[in-house]
Amino acid sequence: MPIYDYQCSACHAEFELLVRQSTVPTCPQCGSTSLERRVSLTAPHGTSRAIVAAGRQAAAREGHFSHYSAAERAKLRG
Numbered sequence: 863m864p865i866y867d868y869q870c871s872a873c874h875a876e877f878e879l880l881v882r883q884s885t886v887p888t889c890p891q892c893g894s895t896s897l898e899r900r901v902s903l904t905a906p907h908g909t910s911r912a913i914v915a916a917g918r919q920a921a922a923r924e925g926h927f928s929h930y931s932a933a934e935r936a937k938l939r940g
């Protein structure tokens with residue numbers, strides 16, 4: 863279930879809400895439904911970048927610890 867950051871257009875209160883499809887989000891301060899959705903906390907921009915960075919690090923590690931050492935590769939080449 864997604865959690866979103868909202869700012870109320872009426873009273874400018876900022877708050878987080880769990881959003882269900884069947885419910886209309888309302889401001890807990892003034893009850894207004896005129897809300898501006900700001901940031902999804904389930905998938906923040908920084909998190910996906912961190913996942914990509916971790917993937918690249920893993921790939922770099924696998925490259926470093928490949929099946930053959932430099933000496934073995936030299937032997938294979940003859």
Ligand SMILES: [Zn+2]
Pocket residue numbers: 870871872873874875889890891892893894
């Ligand atoms: Zn409000």
